Amino acid sequence: MSSILGRKSSVIGPLGEELTMENLPPTGTTRWVARRKAEVVAAVKGGLLSLDEVCDRYALTIEEFATWQRLFERSGLPGLRATRIQVYNQSYGRQAVARGKPGGGRLPASS
Numbered sequence: 001m002s003s004i005l006g007r008k009s010s011v012i013g014p015l016g017e018e019l020t021m022e023n024l025p026p027t028g029t030t031r032w033v034a035r036r037k038a039e040v041v042a043a044v045k046g047g048l049l050s051l052d053e054v055c056d057r058y059a060l061t062i063e064e065f066a067t068w069q070r071l072f073e074r075s076g077l078p079g080l081r082a083t084r085i086q087v088y089n090q091s092y093g094r095q096a097v098a099r100g101k102p103g104g105g106r107l108p109a110s111s
Contacts, residue, residue, distance in 0.1 A: 019042060
């Protein structure tokens with residue numbers, strides 16, 4: 001569905017539901033459960049919001065959003081769970097090392 005301004009007025013969410021501007025996570029969201037992250041990724045992918053709009057609306061960095069997008073594409077909703085991110089980073093990091101990428105794509109360990 002398209003709005004008058006050429007922007008889509010709704011897109012299909014990660015669970016098959018209709019997403020609109022009204023039912024996206026509220027501006028200022030700070031508790032990011034996997035479903036909310038996936039909804040934001042779907043909104044950008046479907047053209048409901050641009051990357052810049054999402055970063056401004058939710059105070060995200062481009063890198064943070066790109067991480068969500070990559071994890072969702074690789075592993076679906078389970079990949080976006082905070083408790084699983086380290087497991088997926090380690091798994092995919094090993095694959096990156098095997099391909100000769102320095103650091104394996106993992107984030108540095110916190111001290």
